[in-house]
Amino acid sequence: MAEPQATNAHTSNAKKMTIIVTKGSLDWAYPPFILATTAAAMGVDVTMFFTFYGLPLLLKKLDLQVTPLGNPAMKMPMMGMHMAMPNVAAMIPGVTAGATVMMKNLIAKKGVASIEELREMAIEADVNMIACQMTMDLFEYKLEDMIEGPTLGGAATYMENALKSDVNLYI
Amino acid sequence: MSDVLLDAKGLNCPLPILRTKKALKDIPTGGTIRILATDPGSVADFEAFCRTTGNELLESKQDGQTFTFLIKRSA
Numbered sequence: 001m002a003e004p005q006a007t008n009a010h011t012s013n014a015k016k017m018t019i020i021v022t023k024g025s026l027d028w029a030y031p032p033f034i035l036a037t038t039a040a041a042m043g044v045d046v047t048m049f050f051t052f053y054g055l056p057l058l059l060k061k062l063d064l065q066v067t068p069l070g071n072p073a074m075k076m077p078m079m080g081m082h083m084a085m086p087n088v089a090a091m092i093p094g095v096t097a098g099a100t101v102m103m104k105n106l107i108a109k110k111g112v113a114s115i116e117e118l119r120e121m122a123i124e125a126d127v128n129m130i131a132c133q134m135t136m137d138l139f140e141y142k143l144e145d146m147i148e149g150p151t152l153g154g155a156a157t158y159m160e161n162a163l164k165s166d167v168n169l170y171i
Numbered sequence: 172m173s174d175v176l177l178d179a180k181g182l183n184c185p186l187p188i189l190r191t192k193k194a195l196k197d198i199p200t201g202g203t204i205r206i207l208a209t210d211p212g213s214v215a216d217f218e219a220f221c222r223t224t225g226n227e228l229l230e231s232k233q234d235g236q237t238f239t240f241l242i243k244r245s246a
Contacts, residue, residue, distance in 0.1 A: 038185040041192035042223045111183040111210075121189055 016165040018047040018158065021054030023171065026064035026103055026115070027074075029057055032171045033118035039167075040125035047161045048122070050150070051132035054171075055139070057119070058131055058146045064115060066103050067096045076102055123149050130157055173205035173241060174198060180209045180237065187213045188220050191242070195226065198244045203229070206240045213238055 017039050021032045032054070036046045050058050057064075068074045069090035075082035076099075089095065107114065113121075122129070129150035135141070136152070143152070162168045177194050179187035187208045194204055206217070214231060217240045221228040230241035 034185050037189055041185075041189050042220060111181045111186070113183075113186050 014043055014045045015167075016045045016047070016161070017167040018049065018162045018165045018169070020158065020168075020170045021048055021050045021057060022052050024053040024056045024064065026066040026100060028171070029064055029115045030118075032169075033057075033115060033122060035169065036127050037118055037121045037125060040122065040127055044167075045128070046122075046125075047128040047130065047158075047165070049130045049132065049153070049158045049161075051135050055132055055135045055141060057115070058129065058150050059141075060145060060147055062116060062119075065096055065100045068099050069096070074099075076106070119147075123147070128161075130161075173203040175202070175204040177204055177206045179213075180207050182208070183210055184212050184216065188216055191217075191220070195242070195244055200244055200246070203241060203243045206242065208238045208240070209236055211238070213240070217242070 017035075019032045019036060023029070032048060036048055039046050056062075066074075067090060068085040069087055072084060075084045085095070085099075090099075106112075130153040131143075131146060131150045133152045133154050136143070175194055175198055177190060179190050182190070187206065187210055191204065191206055198204055206213075214233075217228060217231065220226075221242060225246035227243040227245045228240065229243050230239065232239050
């Protein structure tokens with residue numbers, strides 16, 4: 001069955017969106033993947049450009065963490081209240097691991113998709129993924145450690161896509 | 172009645188929309204899908220999804236904690 005209302009065939013009349021993905025912590029990984037998968041579901045041609053700390057989101061094995069350090073807005077629901085953590089406590093070894101476990105429990109409990117799940121859906125929806133070549137060199141990542149699908153590119157590759165797009169986001 | 176029933180209860184944004192999009196692929200033009208969801212944000216999201224994709228939102232209602240949407244695959 002043909003699918004006229006929302007193909008992701010990179011056709012010229014579809015709306016286009018690009019997202020520059022610069023952050024790779026568990027919390028910051030969500031906005032780009034949620035928007036990319038949803039836009040693709042709405043018939044948008046999506047390009048994601050993974051650079052700097054966003055690049056590790058393309059690694060086969062994800063080990064995403066979240067820290068309350070330097071993040072006073074991160075308040076976790078606890079016993080009917082919302083608890084923030086002072087920086088001096090957040091820097092103690094083990095706190096990042098603990099906060100990550102807490103966040104992952106919340107994610108599972110509230111029916112929020114995992115990043116792995118969203119990434120898989122983005123690939124299924126033909127989201128165009130570009131891995132920043134410069135970041136690969138800078139942080140010594142190898143292509144064989146990355147998932148199948150992303151192409152390598154640089155700023156000019158991104159710009160070519162961005163100039164043809166209706167929505168360009170930097171996250 | 173609908174051709175397909177999708178239970179998206181307990182799923183949070185954007186999963187109800189993504190599951191719906193996936194299910195719509197297998198529905199012929201003119202066919203319908205009924206979606207059950209508990210995410211209150213899905214009310215506005217299904218309206219936006221249908222407006223943007225050209226599918227028709229035939230029904231949107233709430234029964235207790237459960238939201239029901241009936242979408243006709245158009246276009």
